[in-house]
Amino acid sequence: MGPKEPIARILSLNKSYRRGSQQIRVLEEISFEIAEGEFLALMGPSGSGKTTLLNLIAGIDRADSGAILVGGVDITSLSENELAGWRALNVGFIFQFYNLIPVLTAIENVELPLLLTGLSKKERMEHARAVLDLVGLSERIAHYPGQLSGGQQQRVAIARAVVTDPVILVADEPTGDLDRVSAQEVLSLMENLNRQLGKTIIMVTHDPRAAAKAHAVRTLEKGVLT
Amino acid sequence: MFAFKIILKNAFRHKTRTLLTIGSVVIALVAFGLLRTVVSAWYAGVAASSATRLVTRNSISLTFPLPLSYKDKIRQVKGVTDVSWGSWFGGIYINEKNFFANFAVEPRSYLKLYPEYIISPEQKSAFLSDRRGAVVGIKLAQRFGWKVGDLVTLKGTNYPVDLDFVIRAIYRGRDKSTDESQFFFHWDYLNESIKKAAPDRADEAGFFMESISGPLLAPSISSQIDAMFKNSLAETLTETEKSFQLSFISMTEALLMVIQLVSFVIIAIIMAVAANTMAMTVRERIGEYAILKTLGFGGPRIAGIILGESMVIVTAGCVLGIVLTYPAAHAFRAQLGAFFPVFNVSRRLFLFYAAASALVGLVAAVFPAWKAIKTPIAEGLRRLG
Numbered sequence: 001m002g003p004k005e006p007i008a009r010i011l012s013l014n015k016s017y018r019r020g021s022q023q024i025r026v027l028e029e030i031s032f033e034i035a036e037g038e039f040l041a042l043m044g045p046s047g048s049g050k051t052t053l054l055n056l057i058a059g060i061d062r063a064d065s066g067a068i069l070v071g072g073v074d075i076t077s078l079s080e081n082e083l084a085g086w087r088a089l090n091v092g093f094i095f096q097f098y099n100l101i102p103v104l105t106a107i108e109n110v111e112l113p114l115l116l117t118g119l120s121k122k123e124r125m126e127h128a129r130a131v132l133d134l135v136g137l138s139e140r141i142a143h144y145p146g147q148l149s150g151g152q153q154q155r156v157a158i159a160r161a162v163v164t165d166p167v168i169l170v171a172d173e174p175t176g177d178l179d180r181v182s183a184q185e186v187l188s189l190m191e192n193l194n195r196q197l198g199k200t201i202i203m204v205t206h207d208p209r210a211a212a213k214a215h216a217v218r219t220l221e222k223g224v225l226t
Numbered sequence: 227m228f229a230f231k232i233i234l235k236n237a238f239r240h241k242t243r244t245l246l247t248i249g250s251v252v253i254a255l256v257a258f259g260l261l262r263t264v265v266s267a268w269y270a271g272v273a274a275s276s277a278t279r280l281v282t283r284n285s286i287s288l289t290f291p292l293p294l295s296y297k298d299k300i301r302q303v304k305g306v307t308d309v310s311w312g313s314w315f316g317g318i319y320i321n322e323k324n325f326f327a328n329f330a331v332e333p334r335s336y337l338k339l340y341p342e343y344i345i346s347p348e349q350k351s352a353f354l355s356d357r358r359g360a361v362v363g364i365k366l367a368q369r370f371g372w373k374v375g376d377l378v379t380l381k382g383t384n385y386p387v388d389l390d391f392v393i394r395a396i397y398r399g400r401d402k403s404t405d406e407s408q409f410f411f412h413w414d415y416l417n418e419s420i421k422k423a424a425p426d427r428a429d430e431a432g433f434f435m436e437s438i439s440g441p442l443l444a445p446s447i448s449s450q451i452d453a454m455f456k457n458s459l460a461e462t463l464t465e466t467e468k469s470f471q472l473s474f475i476s477m478t479e480a481l482l483m484v485i486q487l488v489s490f491v492i493i494a495i496i497m498a499v500a501a502n503t504m505a506m507t508v509r510e511r512i513g514e515y516a517i518l519k520t521l522g523f524g525g526p527r528i529a530g531i532i533l534g535e536s537m538v539i540v541t542a543g544c545v546l547g548i549v550l551t552y553p554a555a556h557a558f559r560a561q562l563g564a565f566f567p568v569f570n571v572s573r574r575l576f577l578f579y580a581a582a583s584a585l586v587g588l589v590a591a592v593f594p595a596w597k598a599i600k601t602p603i604a605e606g607l608r609r610l611g
Contacts, residue, residue: 052604060520060603081524088522097610099517103235108228113521115228160521 006033013066041214048220050204088116092161096173098153100145107141131159151182171203233534251543254496261489270568274403275467277441282434285463291430310335313432317380328409330416342400349395359394363406387419407567500590508594516606529595536591544583
């Protein structure tokens with residue numbers, strides 16, 4: 001499945017942080033589009049602003065100026081509560097360190113985002129089982145994160161990210177904490193999600209092998225897209 | 227249901243810390259409960275007092291007696307339906323540690339005035355017909371293992387006489403607030419003994435008790451009685467039984483205020499303990515709250531999870547506190563029952579426990595919840611690594 005119409009438009013995005021009296025510019029006049037069904041890799045050296053850009057697109061950080069349109073909605077104009085609701089419906093997150101809730105089992109972690117939908121308990125469990133099956137963990141649904149390997153935890157995190165059928169998946173160094181075999185499994189899984197289910201994926205990575213799975217690679221240098 | 231599961235699992239994630247916090251809440255609530263019960267016990271005499279009973283004493287002080295002859299004049303006041311009298315004997319049973327209230331009364335009129343002392347007709351009759359007879363409250367009898375027919379000697383302190391008694395009756399209180407630890411006996415028996423040992427102190431009463439035909443008459447009857455003895459050698463002060471009891475309490479008012487203040491300081495302390503626990507918890511989990519926010523959980527839901535955890539911990543402490551208050555009060559009563567004859571744990575206290583716990587749970591969660599909500603997601607995620 002090839003790239004289609006733009007699902008996200010980033011227009012003149014600027015972001016800076018204040019450290020003491022110093023203003024540090026992290027992103028400068030970033031503009032680009034992401035097509036629906038695209039698998040985009042964002043690369044660049046540490047401190048180049050990759051994660052900040054990802055966070056802005058995912059609506060978990062605020063830009064100083066510019067606009068981010070996802071599915072036609074300018075998320076920079078949404079209030080905190082509206083943004084939270086928007087994230088619940090439109091974005092799936094995959095983190096480097098999995099970020100599962102340790103007191104919940106695999107299936108409970110996957111069920112978590114579904115609590116914000118109107119689904120019944122039975123429907124939530126059906127959805128959660130289905131995606132855990134999709135990531136090959138149907139035998140591990142009652143395990144706690146501490147009882148799973150890193151690769152398995154990341155697969156649970158991927159299941160949690162896709163269970164609400166979001167518009168885009170954002171992944172921040174999804175293989176950064178995994179051994180080569182587990183990393184390969186996770187990347188294959190993401191590739192399948194993109195190819196078979198048409199999920200738009202934006203992935204921040206340092207790993208050239210991970211970037212090789214993407215349709216397109218954009219590089220950030222000192223906050224500027226090259 | 228799912229949210230409650232998260233709250234419960236979170237609450238007992240650090241078992242030692244949670245159990246210590248619950249323990250602090252339990253200790254604080256039980257201490258609060260005992261202190262409040264002490265305050266109530268202090269006012270037990272006031273609670274038990276009747277609006278249709280007056281007490282007349284020497285206007286200088288209760289330690290100064292009144293001539294017995296006053297009783298006939300008081301009886302003539304319109305509205306007075308009955309008069310009794312008595313004297314504080316202050317006798318010691320074996321040694322001073324065995325303190326209890328003991329006084330001489332005119333038995334027939336006294337029992338008529340105090341129908342809240344429930345005595346069987348046989349025992350009442352035996353008491354009235356035996357001049358050396360004494361009536362004791364059931365709690366006092368249990369304390370010393372006394373039975374009807376036992377001989378008891380009290381060494382006089384107010385009077386230079388030691389008196390031997392035969393326990394003829396054991397009374398029970400009609401109400402929960404009735405003091406069941408008193409010892410009273412025939413005033414005539416005391417008077418006769420004094421006539422021999424200290425004749426100049428005979429035929430005197432420590433106080434008179436009057437029943438009146440209606441509570442609204444109390445002010446005018448009190449004034450009339452006191453007016454009758456104005457400018458005499460022993461002027462009187464007549465007041466309602468409630469005022470009489472309150473006059474005792476007013477002597478210890480500062481102490482009572484301190485006890486009340488301490489009881490509320492205890493609540494403030496558990497607020498600080500619970501708030502500290504919740505602050506530590508939220509600081510440790512700020513990353514997890516960031517994950518929940520990333521998934522779309524808004525501020526109210528995050529606050530609900532934190533408030534729920536705080537409430538679970540405090541409610542566990544509250545329930546245990548309620549359960550343990552009874553044995554604690556029992557132990558307290560066993561040790562200090564002589565000073566607090568009416569030491570009943572009020573059920574209303576538990577409503578206070580619930581209200582205090584709800585307040586503590588709420589206050590403890592407010593600042594941590596606010597911090598969890600206000601911490602930017604990106605900053606929270608950075609804490610995770």
